[in-house]
Amino acid sequence: MIESAVIQLLQAVVVLVVSPFVIGLIRKVKAWLQCRQGPVLLQPYYDLAKLFQKEVVASSSTSWIFTATPYILFSSTLTASLLVPTFLSQVPLNFAGDIITVVYLLALGTFFLMLAGLDAGSAFGGMGSSREAIVAALTEPAMILSIFAVGLTAGSTNLSTIVHKMALSHGIMSDPPPHLLALAALFIVTLAETGRVPVDNPATHLELTMIHEAMILEYSGRYLALIEWAAALKLLLFLTLLSNIFFPWGIATVMTPFGMAVGTGVWFLKVSGLAVLISLIESMFAKLRLFRITELLGVAFILSLLSLVFYYILRVQS
Amino acid sequence: MAHSDIGSQLVNICSMLLLVTTFAIVSQRRLSACVDLFALQSVFLAVTAALVAFLTGIHHIYVAALLTIVIKAIIIPLILKRVIERLNVTRELVLNINIPASLLICGGLVILALSVTQPIKELGFLLTKDSLAISLAIILIGFFTMISRRKAVTQVVGFLVVENGIFLGATAAAYGMPLIVELGVFFDVLVAALIIGIFTHRLQDTFDSVDVSKLTGMKE
Numbered sequence: 001m002i003e004s005a006v007i008q009l010l011q012a013v014v015v016l017v018v019s020p021f022v023i024g025l026i027r028k029v030k031a032w033l034q035c036r037q038g039p040v041l042l043q044p045y046y047d048l049a050k051l052f053q054k055e056v057v058a059s060s061s062t063s064w065i066f067t068a069t070p071y072i073l074f075s076s077t078l079t080a081s082l083l084v085p086t087f088l089s090q091v092p093l094n095f096a097g098d099i100i101t102v103v104y105l106l107a108l109g110t111f112f113l114m115l116a117g118l119d120a121g122s123a124f125g126g127m128g129s130s131r132e133a134i135v136a137a138l139t140e141p142a143m144i145l146s147i148f149a150v151g152l153t154a155g156s157t158n159l160s161t162i163v164h165k166m167a168l169s170h171g172i173m174s175d176p177p178p179h180l181l182a183l184a185a186l187f188i189v190t191l192a193e194t195g196r197v198p199v200d201n202p203a204t205h206l207e208l209t210m211i212h213e214a215m216i217l218e219y220s221g222r223y224l225a226l227i228e229w230a231a232a233l234k235l236l237l238f239l240t241l242l243s244n245i246f247f248p249w250g251i252a253t254v255m256t257p258f259g260m261a262v263g264t265g266v267w268f269l270k271v272s273g274l275a276v277l278i279s280l281i282e283s284m285f286a287k288l289r290l291f292r293i294t295e296l297l298g299v300a301f302i303l304s305l306l307s308l309v310f311y312y313i314l315r316v317q318s
Numbered sequence: 319m320a321h322s323d324i325g326s327q328l329v330n331i332c333s334m335l336l337l338v339t340t341f342a343i344v345s346q347r348r349l350s351a352c353v354d355l356f357a358l359q360s361v362f363l364a365v366t367a368a369l370v371a372f373l374t375g376i377h378h379i380y381v382a383a384l385l386t387i388v389i390k391a392i393i394i395p396l397i398l399k400r401v402i403e404r405l406n407v408t409r410e411l412v413l414n415i416n417i418p419a420s421l422l423i424c425g426g427l428v429i430l431a432l433s434v435t436q437p438i439k440e441l442g443f444l445l446t447k448d449s450l451a452i453s454l455a456i457i458l459i460g461f462f463t464m465i466s467r468r469k470a471v472t473q474v475v476g477f478l479v480v481e482n483g484i485f486l487g488a489t490a491a492a493y494g495m496p497l498i499v500e501l502g503v504f505f506d507v508l509v510a511a512l513i514i515g516i517f518t519h520r521l522q523d524t525f526d527s528v529d530v531s532k533l534t535g536m537k538e
Contacts, residue, residue, distance in 0.1 A: 176331040177448050184338050298418040299345045302425045303338070309425075313432040314448060 004092030007255070008082060011091065014264065015081045015240075019232035020044035022239065022275045029279035030203075044232065051225035059120050059218060069116035070219070070226040073109040077230040080105040081237045085163040085244055087263035089253045094160035099147050102159065103140065106193070106234065110136050113227075117215030128214025131290065135192055135199060135211065138297040143189045145304035146182040150245055152311050153179070159241075167248035177314070181307035183246045188300035190238040192293070194231070197282040199293055209290060236271065243270035325373040332366040333452045333486055337428070340459050340479055344424050345417055347409045352475045353398045356482075360390035363482050367489045378497040379489060385504050386485070394478065394511045401515045402471060405522050412529075415466045424459045431455035449490030456483030470518040470528045474511060481507050 024041045031038025058066060080102045085091050097105075110132065117129035151157045153175055154165040192199045195212040205213050216227050244251060250266030252259035288296060339359040346352050364386040371379035402408070415423070431454040438450065460483055463476030485503075488495050495503075518528050525532045 176327050177334045177452070180331055180334040181338065295345050295417045295421075298421045299341055302421045303341065306425055306428055309429055309432065310448075313429070313436060314451070 003255070007088060007260075008092045011086055011088075012078065012082055014086060015233060015236055016078070016229075018268065018271070019229070019236040020048060022236050022271060023232045025272060025275045026279045026282070029276050030283055033279065033283040044228075048225050048229060051228070052222050054221040056221035056223055058220075058223075059122075061121050062119050062218075065112070065115050066119045066218070067223075069112045069119075070223040070230075072112045074226040074230045074233075076105045076109040077233045077237070081233050081240070083159060084237055084240050085160055085251065086240055087252055087260050087267050088255065089164040089167045089244075089248065089251050090160045094158055098157040099151065099159050099162075100144070100157060102237075103144055103147075106237075107136065107140065109230065109234075113215055116218075120218040122218060124214045124217050128211055128217070131211045132215060135293065135297070138294060138301070139189045139192045142185050142297065142300040142304045143193070145301070145308055146185040146189065147241075147245070149178050149182040149304065149307035149311060152308070163244050163248055163251065164253060166245060167251050167253050175311075178307040178310040179246060181303045181310065183242070185300040185304035185307065186238075186242060186245075188296060188303075190235075190242060191278070191281070192297060192300070194235040194238055196278055198285055198288050198296060201287050209287065239271045239274045240267070242274060243267065325369065329366055329369050329373070329490060330448055332362055332369060333449045333490060335362045336366070336482065336486060337452050337456060340456050341421070341424065343475060343479060344420055344459060344463060347417070349402050349408060349469065349471050350399065352472055353395050353402070356398075356475050356478055357391045357395040359479070359482055360386055363486060364391065366486060367494075370489050370493065374493050376493055378500075379494045381497060382485075382489070382494060382500045382504075385500070389504050389508055390478070390482070393508065397511055397515055398471060398474065401518055405471070405518065405528055407469065407471070407528055412468060413466060414468060420462070420466050424462060427458040427462060428455040431458055450487060453483045453487030453490065456480075456486065459483075468529045468531055470514065470521055470530055473530065474514045474518075477510070477514075478507065 021041065021044070024039070024044045027043070028038045028041055082093055083091060083097050083102050083105075114129040114132050114136075117125035117132070119125070147162075148157070150166070151162055154162040156162060156165075191197070195202050200211040200213075201209070202212065204210060205217070212231070216224065219227055244267070247270060250263060250270075252263035336359055339355050339362065343352050343355045343359070346355060364383040367379050367383035367386060371377065371383065413420070432451045435451040435454055457480050460476050460478075460480035463479060464473050467473055467476065481503075494500065521528050521530070521533075
């Protein structure tokens with residue numbers, strides 16, 4: 001009992017500490033690809049520390065939603081990332097919720113962020129919220145379906161069971177056709193949900209096309225720090241999902257200190273690899289026009305739907 | 319047994335990558351990106367063929383894989399790129415069917431291909447049970463691309479995708495055709511790409527556009 005609580009606490013600390021690093025890594029690799037020196041890898045930590053010390057300025061027209069949103073967003077994202085296996089395949093908290101809980105905990109945060117964007121009454125916030133609503137509505141089915149496709153193979157919607165079974169078999173190699181489609185779909189969802197380049201540009205506050213940055217334009221001080229930290233946690237959560245569902249090699253399947261140490265190292269390497277891949281994509285592709293985003297997310301939806309169909313036609317009937 | 323098991327899963331992964339790139343081609347409007355994706359698809363096809371050659375020990379499939387790389391991944395994309403450069407058309411603006419709808423239709427085509435090949439695959443002793451279904455799906459989507467697009471260049475890409483699907487089916491389901499047939503097919507495809515390239519130029523000269531629907535205006 002105490003052991004489980006300690007492990008769960010450890011996981012919370014690990015994801016909280018690692019998440020700003022992933023953001024820093026993406027920025028650093030992007031800077032290298034643009035032949036710049038770039039900020040140091042620890043810059044996101046300094047930014048967070050600075051923002052926590054600054055005072056909060058809130059518009060007088062805002063309501064309680066504006067104040068509550070950063071806390072709701074941060075706590076729902078942190079709770080969701082506690083349910084996702086990182087270094088140990090079976091999270092002690094796995095009785096508390098399955099993949100559907102994770103998806104809708106994230107959706108809860110997004111929902112309040114959209115409300116907060118509208119709350120301040122600025123033109124940018126409203127634009128950002130309506131765009132975020134489009135993106136969120138289109139990514140949700142693709143995300144659920146792609147994880148269900150893997151869940152069918154594992155026979156459960158519980159993330160811990162899925163990752164555990166995948167780790168004991170061969171990950172993506174255990175049944176490649178549906179899993180590869182699901183992987184492609186979940187990757188597109190990751191880019192869209194975390195506001196990465198083909199969908200949104202995280203590096204700018206000056207574009208009329210921005211989505212996430214437009215919603216949080218009114219925030220400052222510790223509220224902004226919480227929102228940025230939550231965004232980093234969300235990115236880390238998606239990268240963890242991708243790496244542990246499809247490439248679970250190296251994750252600890254039993255609770256031994258050595259296995260968990262190895263698991264942490266391997267997980268860190270996998271997540272860093274995916275972060276480098278994302279920065280490559282951000283350097284290679286331009287942001288899509290807003291009305292073309294539906295086409296990209298349409299691809300994700302079709303791919304995830306097909307991965308389910310593949311499972312049903314090719315596996316169940318034969 | 320474990321060895322061939324992993325081998326057949328690798329073939330499955332590669333043929334699945336072909337299907338994913340086919341979907342990428344369907345969702346892409348920029349002509350040069352379509353050509354790049356076709357080149358990428360051909361590389362995956364060559365890898366699949368090489369894997370099949372390695373697993374079955376049939377050596378002439380290696381030749382086919384090499385020819386795929388040289389002709390489909392290098393020469394034909396170069397020809398098409400030159401055509402696009404000279405035509406000064408970069409993207410497909412008018413589509414017969416818009417992209418989300420064509421994605422849905424392509425999904426339906428994949429389901430059709432899967433259910434059609436379902437009874438057949440029980441009969442054979444294939445290396446991979448899914449490749450036949452996947453290749454049929456790629457062929458159908460290629461046909462659909464030829465129907466739904468108007469620009470001559472994307473129609474060529476659709477044609478080449480169909481060819482890739484046929485080649486995948488032949489390699490994965492029948493362990494390749496005789497070498498002489500394969501050589502003939504490669505030569506055919508190359509000549510077809512060249513002829514369609516010239517045809518596209520003539521179309522551009524006559525109509526100032528590569529929209530093939532303009533051709534219906536030729537009748538009296």
